[in-house]
Amino acid sequence: MHYGIASARVILRRAIRASLVLLMLAGTSSVVQAAERLYLFTEHYPPYNASVSGEGFAHNQEEITGICTDMVKAVLNRVDYDVVMKMRVWSYAYDWVQGRVNHGLFCTARTDERENLFQWVGPLAPIKWTLFAAPDSGIALESLEDAKGLRIAGYRGDVMSEYLVEQGFDVIMNAAGDVNPRRLVLGQADLWVTDGLVGPLVAENEHGITGLKPVLVFRETPMYLAMSNETAPEIVGDLQRAVDAARAAGELDAIIARYQ
Structure with missing residues (x-):
């Protein structure tokens, strides 16, 4: 009788310890999952x-x-x-x-x-760093230096725009780049700096503007x-x-x- 009670107590203690271990492991698992998000x-x-x-x-x-x-x-x-x-x-x-x-x-x-x-x-x-001009523009560039003195539309945080600012170019910064094709056709900017694929796509999809002129590709960088x-x-x-x-x-x- 006493032996049976003692055995039951031992089994109970072991079960409690096992449950505590499982709870601790579950808590650890949750922490690991959160860390891997x-x-x-x-x-x-x-x-x-x-x-x-x-x-x-x-x-x-x-x-x-x-x-x-x-x-x-x-x-x-x-x-x-x-x-x-x-x-x-x-x-x-x-x-x-x-x-x-x-x-x-x-x-x-x-x-x-x-x-x-x-x-x-x-x-x-x-990405190809490209300068675009309006469809009716007569601008022609042989080198990036030829764009000095021209107004270039860009946007804040963009690596191409920031590079041109650092090089002393006149860059008109916006919060986003999708307004820049409109700036070209309205004469508010002479050039627009953007990726070679992005420029024509944004111009047509956002503003119905076709025929942008890619006047200079001046750099190519990989994206990560x-x-x-x-x-x-x-x-x-x-x-x-x-x-x-x-x-x-x-x-x-x-x-x-x-x-x-």
């Missing part, structure tokens, strides 16, 4: 990144498409992380992700000035997924291996081909 931001910059609705913002990855977005999704399909993806104004997103754990920004041009601000995953798609410096190097390594695997499998080239 990635927060990725982009901007409305078709054809590289675009909201399905056509608006300049989106709240999840199902609402975002485009060359770079599809590349990032292909990479994410090869890793086991929970992902929150949002579209916001570039200048806001650029500042927001810096200093925050597991935050990233795509697609971001990798430049000397930005090198130490992020951990870089890629390359993904390249830029992860914050506070993100664990192990996560960055996982993402880089996924990029390399997706490229080796031909997925990234296939995505570019779909948009050409």
